[in-house]
Amino acid sequence: MPRVKIVHFADLHLDAGFAWAGAEGTAARRRRQSLRDSLKRIARLAADIQADALFCGGDLYEHERATPDTARFLQAAFADLGPCPIYIAPGNHDWYSPDSLYALVDWSPNVHVFREPRLEPVDLGNDLTLWGAAHCAPANTGNFFEGFLVEGPGVHVALCHAAERTELAEQGSEKLPHAAFDAHDIERAGLQHAFLGHYHRPRDAARHTYPGNPDPLAFGEEGERGSVVATIGADGSVTRERRLVAATAxxxxxxxxxxxxxxxxxxxxxxxxxxxxxxxxxxxxxxxxxxxxxxxxxxxxxxxxxxxxxxxxxxx
Known part of the structure; x- marks a missing residue:
């Protein structure tokens, strides 16, 4: 298996309210535009490094605030990146449902949205299998890794929106344990690595990666955040490099x-x-x-x- 290079991001939260900036005022509108600009930078990064795939670990947008304009923006942004494949694992803020953008938008052929609350496989070629899952409700999603075991040879990686239990306290008092799991669940499931979303504070662990939210949503967010350029080796090893994509500091x-x-x-x-x-x-x-x-x-x-x-x- 040759090395596979991917770009991973999560927790962009398009259409976020930004109540601290006045919600519907000029400042908040600027912040929401900055989030869109950051997504364009992420797509440009994937194109510039000739990534084999773009991974999104959920909370791409805010379900309850999403607009038709956001739907058109996303459709065009992802289509422009084609033929680079894009894999999206919906989170608790952009959960998959019949009225979600994921179900309503006529996505270009390079976009794959995971639609089930259990890990399902996609063959990425080169003996690499991606297992992805979706939140299908805003709360009460269980552990995606519980009772799960990979099938087939080669290297197996996961993409989902989930909370590793031991890191929850570091993420702040407002962060809830959606799809909570233990770090050892990943190895026990036969996965070499899990590319995750949910935690806004970035974290590189032995077998999982949280990229952090790529553009600031609130003050006090610490850590070098952005997109992660990850190279997956034939032995399942993962090397990571963070790239700044925020349009605003x-x-x-x-x-x-x-x-x-x-x-x-x-x-x-x-x-x-x-x-x-x-x-x-x-x-x-x-x-x-x-x-x-x-x-x-x-x-x-x-x-x-x-x-x-x-x-x-x-x-x-």
């Missing part, structure tokens, strides 16, 4: 106003904190301000909006 800024005796002093200090950065920003203001300084949140916001597309401000 998210910055956490800290402004200490201690010692500032005028509005101008605060503005000057804020300018140094934000200097040279672009994208979106969350500013945390801390420290003791001189009692005669009239500092207003909106003043800080207007300074930041000279550099950033969207701003969130909080006082510690």
């Amino acid at each position: 998210a910055h956490d800024l800290l402004l200490d106003i201690t010692g500032c005796t005028s509005q101008q002093a605060v503005r000057d200090r804020l300018g140094r904190v934000a200097d040279g950065r672009r994208g979106v920003a969350r500013l945390t203001v801390e420290g003791e301000l001189h009692p005669e300084v009239d500092l207003r949140e909106e003043d800080l916001r207007q300074v930041l909006l000279q550099s950033f597309d969207a701003v969130q401000i909080r006082f510690s």
